[in-house]
Amino acid sequence: MLMWSTVVAFLLSLVAVGPLRGSAPSWLLSGAELVAVISLFALVCILESSGGNTDRSNPAA
Template structure:
């Protein structure tokens, strides 16, 4: 559920930064840019935590 919310937040922030840039206020643009960065970070964290690589914990050997 949280992952899908992150995807929606990312898509909405891209819409505010991209095609709707001319009509959106400056405070919304800076907030949308920040939301896009946070969303990408969260999505990468979700993907990393859901990967099922058994050798990942034995990298010190």
């Protein structure tokens, strides 16, 4: 659930920063940029924690 809400927040903020840049107020653009960065960071953290190396016997691998 957290991952899907993060994806939706990222996509909506990209729409606000991208095609709607000319008609959006400046406070919305700065907020959308902040949401895009935070949601991208959260997506990377979620993907890193869910996948990757599942063999805990060899941490160097």
